[in-house]
Amino acid sequence: xxxxxxxGSVSSPYKNGSEIPKGLGAKHDADGVxxxxxxxxxxxxxxxxxxxxxxxxxxxxxxxxxxxGTPPSDNRQHGVFATRSPYRPNxxxxxxxxxxxREGTDLQVRGVDMLDGTAILDIKPYLSNVPYEKLRRGxxxxxxxxxx
Amino acid sequence: xxxxxxxGSVSSPYKNGSEIPKGLGAKHDADGVxxxxxxxxxxxxxxxxxxxxxxxxxxxxxxxxxxxGTPPSDNRQHGVFATRSPYRPNxxxxxxxxxxxREGTDLQVRGVDMLDGTAILDIKPYLSNVPYEKLRRGxxxxxxxxxx
Numbered sequence: 270x271x272x273x274x275x276x277g278s279v280s281s282p283y284k285n286g287s288e289i290p291k292g293l294g295a296k297h298d299a300d301g302v303x304x305x306x307x308x309x310x311x312x313x314x315x316x317x318x319x320x321x322x323x324x325x326x327x328x329x330x331x332x333x334x335x336x337x338g339t340p341p342s343d344n345r346q347h348g349v350f351a352t353r354s355p356y357r358p359n360x361x362x363x364x365x366x367x368x369x370x371r372e373g374t375d376l377q378v379r380g381v382d383m384l385d386g387t388a389i390l391d392i393k394p395y396l397s398n399v400p401y402e403k404l405r406r407g408x409x410x411x412x413x414x415x416x417x
Numbered sequence: 418x419x420x421x422x423x424x425g426s427v428s429s430p431y432k433n434g435s436e437i438p439k440g441l442g443a444k445h446d447a448d449g450v451x452x453x454x455x456x457x458x459x460x461x462x463x464x465x466x467x468x469x470x471x472x473x474x475x476x477x478x479x480x481x482x483x484x485x486g487t488p489p490s491d492n493r494q495h496g497v498f499a500t501r502s503p504y505r506p507n508x509x510x511x512x513x514x515x516x517x518x519r520e521g522t523d524l525q526v527r528g529v530d531m532l533d534g535t536a537i538l539d540i541k542p543y544l545s546n547v548p549y550e551k552l553r554r555g556x557x558x559x560x561x562x563x564x565x
Binding site: 270309337404 | 421424459463467484495496497507508540541542554556
């Protein structure tokens with residue numbers, strides 16, 4: 270096992286959780302900056318060729334975990350591993366962002382849903398999609414259908 | 418910061434790294450099992466409705482990190498955050514798998530690229546794709562074009 274360390278932090282327009290769009294139909298199109306620590310700058314080499322990135326970050330404002338919970342997008346309980354709840358055994362979050370441009374150690378991105386100052390754990394290139402015709406979205410698709 | 422803890426382990430046909438398909442055109446269609454620890458079983462509630470899952474797992478056979486490295490799919494160096502190298506500041510890996518079926522705490526999946534016994538850190542539902550027309554794949558697309 271390992272102890273996490275930040276490779277940088279997020280500059281985000283969201284200062285507290287209530288400001289982050291949540292629930293069915295929520296859009297994540299806010300711009301922000303992934304501010305990478307100078308010691309890791311060589312690790313960004315050639316990143317500007319990718320349109321989208323996976324950002325792994327830490328739910329550093331959440332304490333503990335809940336194996337069952339009711340997400341903002343439904344009124345029914347689901348297992349934590351079937352949701353994006355911040356109360357997870359390992360407090361790791363995953364967001365796909367669009368890379369707008371790189372300025373040194375600053376990655377200007379679109380699609381942030383993190384709080385300002387959140388610790389970044391890792392960045393990976395987004396390489397491929399799941400074929401649309403094979404994608405099923407479980408309880409989320411059902412919750413959307415019920416809302417219509 | 419947090420210390421990672423396993424929520425389960427991977428049962429995989431790959432017993433050592435040289436058996437895992439790598440490089441351009443490598444296909445990951447091996448079947449395996451995500452064996453979740455019994456104490457986390459409630460966290461799997463409703464997961465069977467999703468066709469695909471993100472699996473976060475630990476590079477537990479890799480030591481240290483390298484900010485620049487030459488991936489198996491190219492003969493040129495790239496930054497670690499523009500590759501899927503196992504030598505990362507936080508040794509967290511990400512794989513998208515297809516969920517074939519659930520049997521209690523065993524998730525039968527397709528698309529494993531982990532070694533047998535690898536520690537699983539988290540599972541999240543795969544909810545959406547990046548629009549194909551917006552996806553650019555940087556040095557990887559260039560390496561593929563040079564090979565043709």
